[in-house]
Amino acid sequence: MSVIYHRVALIGLGLIAGSMAHAMRRAGLAGEIVGTARSAETRKIAAEIGLCDRVVETAAEAVAGADLVVLAVPVGAMGAVAEEISPHLKPGATLTDVGSVKRAVIDAVAPHIPEGVHFIPAHPLAGTEHSGPRAGFAELFDNRWCLLVPVEGTDPAATARLRALWEGMGANVEEMDADHHDLVLAVTSHAPHLIAYTMVGVADDLGRVTDSEVIKYSAAGFRDFTRIAASDPTMWRDVFLNNKEATLEILGRFTEELFALQRAIRTGDGEMLHDYFTRTRAIRRGIIEAGQDTEAPDFGRVKERR
Amino acid sequence: MSVIYHRVALIGLGLIAGSMAHAMRRAGLAGEIVGTARSAETRKIAAEIGLCDRVVETAAEAVAGADLVVLAVPVGAMGAVAEEISPHLKPGATLTDVGSVKRAVIDAVAPHIPEGVHFIPAHPLAGTEHSGPRAGFAELFDNRWCLLVPVEGTDPAATARLRALWEGMGANVEEMDADHHDLVLAVTSHAPHLIAYTMVGVADDLGRVTDSEVIKYSAAGFRDFTRIAASDPTMWRDVFLNNKEATLEILGRFTEELFALQRAIRTGDGEMLHDYFTRTRAIRRGIIEAGQDTEAPDFGRVKERR
Numbered sequence: 001m002s003v004i005y006h007r008v009a010l011i012g013l014g015l016i017a018g019s020m021a022h023a024m025r026r027a028g029l030a031g032e033i034v035g036t037a038r039s040a041e042t043r044k045i046a047a048e049i050g051l052c053d054r055v056v057e058t059a060a061e062a063v064a065g066a067d068l069v070v071l072a073v074p075v076g077a078m079g080a081v082a083e084e085i086s087p088h089l090k091p092g093a094t095l096t097d098v099g100s101v102k103r104a105v106i107d108a109v110a111p112h113i114p115e116g117v118h119f120i121p122a123h124p125l126a127g128t129e130h131s132g133p134r135a136g137f138a139e140l141f142d143n144r145w146c147l148l149v150p151v152e153g154t155d156p157a158a159t160a161r162l163r164a165l166w167e168g169m170g171a172n173v174e175e176m177d178a179d180h181h182d183l184v185l186a187v188t189s190h191a192p193h194l195i196a197y198t199m200v201g202v203a204d205d206l207g208r209v210t211d212s213e214v215i216k217y218s219a220a221g222f223r224d225f226t227r228i229a230a231s232d233p234t235m236w237r238d239v240f241l242n243n244k245e246a247t248l249e250i251l252g253r254f255t256e257e258l259f260a261l262q263r264a265i266r267t268g269d270g271e272m273l274h275d276y277f278t279r280t281r282a283i284r285r286g287i288i289e290a291g292q293d294t295e296a297p298d299f300g301r302v303k304e305r306r
Numbered sequence: 307m308s309v310i311y312h313r314v315a316l317i318g319l320g321l322i323a324g325s326m327a328h329a330m331r332r333a334g335l336a337g338e339i340v341g342t343a344r345s346a347e348t349r350k351i352a353a354e355i356g357l358c359d360r361v362v363e364t365a366a367e368a369v370a371g372a373d374l375v376v377l378a379v380p381v382g383a384m385g386a387v388a389e390e391i392s393p394h395l396k397p398g399a400t401l402t403d404v405g406s407v408k409r410a411v412i413d414a415v416a417p418h419i420p421e422g423v424h425f426i427p428a429h430p431l432a433g434t435e436h437s438g439p440r441a442g443f444a445e446l447f448d449n450r451w452c453l454l455v456p457v458e459g460t461d462p463a464a465t466a467r468l469r470a471l472w473e474g475m476g477a478n479v480e481e482m483d484a485d486h487h488d489l490v491l492a493v494t495s496h497a498p499h500l501i502a503y504t505m506v507g508v509a510d511d512l513g514r515v516t517d518s519e520v521i522k523y524s525a526a527g528f529r530d531f532t533r534i535a536a537s538d539p540t541m542w543r544d545v546f547l548n549n550k551e552a553t554l555e556i557l558g559r560f561t562e563e564l565f566a567l568q569r570a571i572r573t574g575d576g577e578m579l580h581d582y583f584t585r586t587r588a589i590r591r592g593i594i595e596a597g598q599d600t601e602a603p604d605f606g607r608v609k610e611r612r
Contacts, residue, residue, distance in 0.1 A: 189528065206493060217494045221498040222493070226590040227530060229586040231583075244571055251564070253511075258500070258561065262554060265554060277535075277542050280507055281536050283520065
């Protein structure tokens with residue numbers, strides 16, 4: 001593959017930006033990768049492990065001369081960073097982000113985009129429970145989806161170029177409208193995360209069952225919740241505060257359904273439970289067929305990284 | 307390892323019994339394995355794949371002369387099977403089960419146990435989303451827990467022998483009182499399963515997001531719920547109907563906490579959310595240290611069976 005952007009600036013050096021650096025290098029997609037982060041400790045580690053070609057102290061410095069600027073900071077910090085870098089953006093450059101919500105990011109960032117700079121919001125649907133500059137790896141985006149959410153009037157050529165970058169990093173790319181994105185993610189990601197956090201919190205809080213019992217016997221189902229509930233707290237706080245409406249809507253639907261199932265348990269309505277549990281299997285089958293998970297019955301055993 | 311039971315009878319030939327057959331053979335723990343199942347189709351498949359040394363038509367036939375009888379049927383069917391086999395049990399034999407709830411199984415089975423037969427309830431904490439006679443594999447119990455729940459007055463020698471069998475099949479064994487078992491499992495397994503079923507049901511039901519979108523973008527968190535929610539519907543119906551009180555108690559706690567988090571989102575209380583999400587990370591770390599999961603950031607990629 002050949003170079004798509006001569007210089008890429010990564011603002012924020014956590015799991016996603018770090019994985020982008022690895023993935024761009026794997027395929028030779030960037031001439032030079034410049035990185036920065038607010039925390040001196042993060043910059044130090046990134047420099048030590050050679051995560052970027054250059055690590056600089058400020059976002060303004062990082063974006064100077066960059067053809068692509070990636071905002072990879074928590075959603076709540078995007079607006080302030082956009083304001084800070086705005087005067088330093090190179091004409092013709094593309095500015096993108098990797099935030100998990102899109103409407104709020106557009107509202108916060110768009111007002112700061114100077115004439116002649118292409119703003120193309122994006123969201124790679126990939127992650128692990130790990131965070132920080134050491135967490136990234138080149139394969140994170142392989143066969144995962146990246147959603148592009150171009151705002152009105154975006155230059156199609158700029159969008160095509162960003163699409164080529166994500167495809168070069170291994171992702172499948174789709175375009176979607178910001179509000180629909182936020183609803184889809186509320187269902188597939190934001191509500192499940194809040195639910196998992198809640199269940200882990202309940203288990204931790206329960207006097208009559210010790211944490212050590214919860215940990216020992218987690219393989220019975222609970223473990224899959226803890227994997228979700230170990231994600232970065234700052235990132236997730238910002239997601240919920242910035243995708244409030246859609247998340248609360250889905251959670252409302254969720255509690256309504258949960259109450260119906262609770263009532264079925266209380267009244268002993270086995271037929272209702274059985275029908276419900278049968279219906280949910282079809283979705284799982286679809287996910288396996290779509291290549292988004294494996295059938296291997298390896299629950300919790302040691303896995304190999306591809 | 308040497309033979310622990312001369313003849314073992316498996317009643318029910320699903321994932322757990324099938325895995326027991328494979329695991330007993332791997333370590334040479336049983337002289338002969340006799341199996342039966344209610345469904346003729348299941349018996350036919352079991353015979354074809356040589357799951358047991360002998361597949362017979364009735365439970366009464368299966369238990370004749372068996373030193374160990376394993377009830378591996380849904381929890382709701384245990385009482386009827388116990389009544390059926392009761393007159394055919396060999397004096398001195400051990401009768402055990404693998405049900406996910408223990409108080410209800412004891413109440414249903416204990417009245418049918420003849421004098422001189424040892425009834426020792428058990429519960430291996432292992433499973434996959436797959437069911438049926440082809441689903442089993444020898445490694446299912448490796449490094450998983452098996453809880454023994456001896457009733458009052460159980461012969462310690464009979465318990466020690468059953469423990470040796472489970473250890474021989476790869477499991478770690480602990481003893482626990484039935485009511486505590488049911489509460490621990492409500493937290494670590496039953497409530498998480500119901501919650502996962504509910505979330506998958508909501509996603510399936512939502513008009514404005516299509517199933518195909520849910521499936522495509524599941525890797526963002528939702529996928530871990532579908533893995534849980536694909537388990538056997540009959541088994542889970544019986545679990546909820548037979549561990550009603552503890553499950554409803556935990557679900558009550560869960561909705562209380564979920565409402566508190568929903569309110570924090572609605573009112574924009576970022577500090578509360580951040581604190582909550584930080585606390586849940588410690589439990590995850592404990593699970594990894596306890597060897598019940600791996601740290602590898604391989605989310606949804608192809609995994610190797612050990």
